[in-house]
Amino acid sequence: MGKLLVTGATGNLGRRTLQLLLERLPAERLAGLSRAPERAADLAERGVDIRPGDYFDYASLVRAFDGVDKLLLVSAQAFTDRNAQHFNAIAAAKHAGVRHVIYTAIQRDDALGITQVGVTESDVFAEQTLRASGLDYTVLRNPMYLDQFDGYVGADAYENGVRVPPGEGTMAPALLRDLAAANVAVLTGDGHENTTYTLNGSEAASFREIAATLSEIHGRPVPYLPVEVEEYLESHVRNGLPRHVAEFLTAWVAGVGLGSFSRNTDDLERLIGYRPTSYREYLEENYPAVTKRETAPL
Template sequence: MILVTGATGNLGAAAIDHLLTKVGPDSIAAYARNEAKAAPLRAKGVDVRLGDYDDSAALAAAMEGVSKVLLVSSTDHGKLQDQHLNVIRAAEKTGVEHVVYTGTAVKDADASPISPMLQAHFRTEDDLRSSSVAHTVVRNTMYTDALPVFIGADVFERGINLPVGDGRTPFALRREMAEAAANVLLQDGHEGKTYELTASESYTFSDIAQALSERSGKPVRYVSPDPQAFEDGLRSAGVPEFGVATISGFVTDMREGRYDIVTRDFEDLLGRRPMSLSETLQEVYGL
């Protein structure tokens, strides 16, 4: 039995969809907070077990009879490490054989403006290494799916206005990362390993603008403004201060090359090359 946490989120749901192409629904359990949101999983025959990352008792109950767990990282960044530790301890308590954790592929995290958020992922990795449970870490790069958050859904009308300069990021599609994580759960020999899931090459936002232009037939211009002016623009648009700091932090990390990591791990786990930038943009923007 495989338990997927964060099962109603985009990554968890995509992992379950891929698992269902390989094993029957009676081999999959979903850990979810909301019964209504989990209804589509029940409709697919998946065993839904309710609870959250703060509920140690619910976690332990959800892991009864489970041999493998996909720990999809929490989005509650103030409590992220503690919540992950609750999952790890529940796995130890119930005799789970293997935990696969979705971390983040980033370098020089100490220098990042969002260092506390990033470091919580690496401290979770330390907690896994200190535990008695066999584990695998899959560090995900930035999602192509997240690009509309940074450049807007109206990019074809307004262009790209983001202070990333010539910074490069190996954007990849979230559902393919979910597929890679699911493959780790389905295969033997991944215990104790750390994989960095990145596209086969890194891209600048000039590359993104060009790919969008070619796919859409509309010219998309890329401008890299002054970072302070960009932040002021977010505030003027009504973005709360926490949102400004978070978006600006990710943008700074892209500008300074912290996500510029390229490995073959993703290709090896998928058994093929991941989708190209143009292909992922086509899917994300419905081109």
């Protein structure tokens, strides 16, 4: 039986996936791909076969995928040549004899035609390439990450309100750990071939509803204050984000209001076998960190 290989072994999603796999399978069945294998020394010490490779280096991928049965292809970062990287990885997987490729895309609603800058077009390309490759494939369309909630509304909503571009669309964000558990379910399970899953957390809400939830948690009103897209973008630039990153984040948050993340399914819960953490549960425990300091005993 071939190995299961996870790319992006030192990234947030790839590392979590390998850590969960170690709870289910012997380490000798697991491999990880990294451009900097030394950064995965902790996984290597636990017996995971960490292999060097770069999405831009086709030959390195062919070598890294040797003896691999199932491959989790964590999508490349935005604002890089994602098409070239994903094509190299899929072609190398076929060359190396990989049977099944699982690709992590970003949730989208094709009917709405909303393009998330930096990712939508290259996700479509990767999915089309997979379907044309002859390989078994699974596409896991990820939602927004609960772990990055501060990036959407800032860490100061209790003081300044929820200031985001307008819209009543909803999202059901999920924890990276729950999404990693879905990766594990597909990597270790059967019957997922040639299937696309849309993954969501267990509770959907608009930003207006999120402001109401923060009000309940905080015990004081947290207003929902829609702002123009350009104002939202410029606020992140003023806070030090590079403009292209601010544009990326703004497109995502504006897309929520427009409905690009509103399609909700129970795919994540069915894959992982438990109820994913809801945004309300996460906010009660984690937003913002300063709240815990304010309420700590003196």
